Amino acid sequence: MVRLLISAEGHSEYKFINEAVVPHLAQFQVFVTTQNMKGNISIDRVKTKLNKLIYNHDFATTLYDFYGFKRRGLEGSETKETLEQKIKTSIESSQQYKVISYIQMYEFEALLFSDAEIMAKNLNVSQDWIGEILDEFNDVEKINNSIETAPSKRIAKNAKYIKTQHAPKILQEIGLLKIREKCQGFNAWLTQLEGLGG
Numbered sequence: 001m002v003r004l005l006i007s008a009e010g011h012s013e014y015k016f017i018n019e020a021v022v023p024h025l026a027q028f029q030v031f032v033t034t035q036n037m038k039g040n041i042s043i044d045r046v047k048t049k050l051n052k053l054i055y056n057h058d059f060a061t062t063l064y065d066f067y068g069f070k071r072r073g074l075e076g077s078e079t080k081e082t083l084e085q086k087i088k089t090s091i092e093s094s095q096q097y098k099v100i101s102y103i104q105m106y107e108f109e110a111l112l113f114s115d116a117e118i119m120a121k122n123l124n125v126s127q128d129w130i131g132e133i134l135d136e137f138n139d140v141e142k143i144n145n146s147i148e149t150a151p152s153k154r155i156a157k158n159a160k161y162i163k164t165q166h167a168p169k170i171l172q173e174i175g176l177l178k179i180r181e182k183c184q185g186f187n188a189w190l191t192q193l194e195g196l197g198g
Contacts, residue, residue: 016172021190113133
């Protein structure tokens with residue numbers, strides 16, 4: 001039995017983890033405690049929260065958006081990898097081996113694009129604009145041109161979108177199998193978590 005802490009960026013991520021990821025990982029003897037950061041993610045906040053909790057767990061991981069981070073980098077030089085490394089090194093050195101830091105590119109909402117039909121149905125909108133976005137990007141985790149065209153901004157432009165209401169419901173209906181098939185970064189992260197129970 002492995003005790004895993006998953007630190008979630010906000011309520012939608014927290015709900016998705018509890019509804020989809022927790023029961024899935026239990027099959028691998030990985031038992032999850034979920035911690036909700038309630039937004040406003042920064043290295044300082046992560047450091048404070050995780051250093052208090054990590055001693056009670058065998059491993060700790062994160063599910064934060066790249067765009068959710070405050071003060072990422074002064075000149076846009078920050079990357080997914082540099083942020084993940086900063087999270088890891090913010091933890092007490094004796095506990096760093098437990099940390100599997102994960103940043104979702106570019107936002108949690110990217111996962112919603114894993115199934116255009118389910119997404120459109122739940123948002124009560126035409127599927128056409130989703131298809132156009134998917135035609136532009138061959139990888140849903142790369143849906144982005146700038147912070148103004150991040151996945152959540154694209155959805156809000158085309159639908160009445162309430163993240164805490166819509167995101168967990170849509171992802172639950174899409175299912176982990178389809179999300180993993182379409183989102184390689186997310187799939188690699190979940191595969192690593194499954195392996196903890198091995």
